[in-house]
Amino acid sequence: MFYLKPQAKQDLQKLLEYIANDNKDAAHKVRKAIIETCKLLSDNLYAGVTIENSKIEGVRYFTVIKYRNLIIFYRVINKNIEIVRLGYGSRDWEQVI
DSSP states (O other): OEEEOHHHHHHHHHHHHHHHHHOHHHHHHHHHHHHHHHHHHHHSTTOSEEOOOGGGTTOEEEEETTEEEEEEEEEEETTEEEEEEEEETTSOGGGTO
């Protein structure tokens, strides 16, 4: 099972709104890919790469299926995953996680 922290929900909403401004169908496809990736991570809790930074200890990351420029940051909590943040990989994530 997975759940999104409030900031991750906001990240998702902003991302989908941005994409939908140009193409609503594309936004739907991105949303579907993000959900599928989160489900995959729920079944494979440690598939993501651990971030080696004491400030954000325990956070892992994984790229979204079919959209390698999008990254999901998550923690494993009691056999579930907590989505911490998500968005474009080019962002300086260590500053915002």
